[in-house]
Every structure is written in structure tokens, then in C-alpha cells.
Amino acid sequence: MMNTSLQSPGCSCLCKCRKILDVQYRKNAGKGFIDTVVDSTDLKVHGNGEWHARKHRATKRRARRKLHLAIDATSHNIVGAKLSMVNVSDD
Numbered sequence: 028m029m030n031t032s033l034q035s036p037g038c039s040c041l042c043k044c045r046k047i048l049d050v051q052y053r054k055n056a057g058k059g060f061i062d063t064v065v066d067s068t069d070l071k072v073h074g075n076g077e078w079h080a081r082k083h084r085a086t087k088r089r090a091r092r093k094l095h096l097a098i099d100a101t102s103h104n105i106v107g108a109k110l111s112m113v114n115v116s117d118d
Contacts, residue, residue: 093110
């Protein structure tokens with residue numbers, strides 16, 4: 028979109044640097060009730076691409092998971108998260 032190439036650090040770099048990273052976490056105010064927004068999305072877990080599966084007629088079951096998030100409507104903080112199988116309903 029911006030016609031720039033951005034690079035992010037790899038997993039090995041993050042693992043090596045995790046001891047020196049100073050991560051500041053937001054703290055909840057903890058005052059009474061909060062308005063939450065709940066949503067879920069499907070995630071495709073590491074696997075071959077759709078083209079590769081069609082090309083080689085792979086019958087391997089594709090790994091999919093569903094990520095459920097509860098977000099504070101005012102501060103936009105994630106107050107709850109759960110990863111489940113894709114066949115779990117949102118009800």
C-alpha cells in the first residue's frame with residue numbers, strides 16, 4: 028500500500044533478544060464493569076498452500092483454528108483470548 032519494503036525480526040532473533048527487551052504491559056483500571064466486544068476469526072495453521080494441495084491432490088486435513096477475542100470497547104485492550112478448534116460455535 029505504501030510501496031515500501033518493511034522487514035520484521037525473525038523468531039530466532041526475538042528469542043535471543045527476549046531477555047533484554049523491555050516490554051511495558053498496559054494495566055487494567057479494575058473499576059467496576061467494562062463494555063466488551065467479542066469476536067472470532069478463523070486461522071489457517073501452518074501448512075501447504077491451496078494450490079499445492081490441489082496440484083498434488085493432497086487429502087491431508089487442513090489445520091484450522093478459531094481465535095476468540097474479548098476486547099474492552101473504550102481502551103481497546105484485549106481482556107480475554109482463547110484458541111479453539113474450528114468446529115466450536117460462537118454461541
